[in-house]
Amino acid sequence: TSEDLNKMFKNYGELNNAKKITREIIKNRGKNEIKTTTQLNEIIYPLIPNRISNKILSRVYQAIRIEVNNELEAIRLLLKQTVELLKVGGRISLISYHSLEDRIVKRFFKTGKFQGEIEKDIYGNYSLPYKIIEKLIVPNQTEINKNIRARSAKLRIAERV
Structure with a gap:
């Protein structure tokens, strides 16, 4: 759910813009299934400044990894x-x-x-x-x-x- 994604990004990725990222993922997920990291990156890139994009993306994937692997x-x-x-x-x-x-x-x-x-x-x-x-x-x-x-x-x- 949207709440679960937001909580995951906020708690495990320590992201300040977790709501914005969650909203965009939910919106795009409704159009097409997100199957690759490239697709996820394309959704997130417009939401983050270029100078810290690697840092933010690392935190997004950290949050996903922590959640999936418990x-x-x-x-x-x-x-x-x-x-x-x-x-x-x-x-x-x-x-x-x-x-x-x-x-x-x-x-x-x-x-x-x-x-x-x-x-x-x-x-x-x-x-x-x-x-x-x-x-x-x-x-x-x-x-x-x-x-x-x-x-x-x-x-x-x-x-x-």
């Missing part, structure tokens, strides 16, 4: 399972490639939850499943020059407590 839920499921699978003292290292993934990992490592407040007992004490043992690691310029895809990678390391 990627964020897979990350949440993995993180929940690590609490049971890792022994105390075991370490987990996760590489995220965009802000949506990183936000989930960072929040879980810090609070043991995906959203909301840390749960405390009646005395105000709380226990966390992980202790962050390394600060955020990002690639330096040399690494990025060797491997351009590394530019958005963020490595987070935590230890089971």
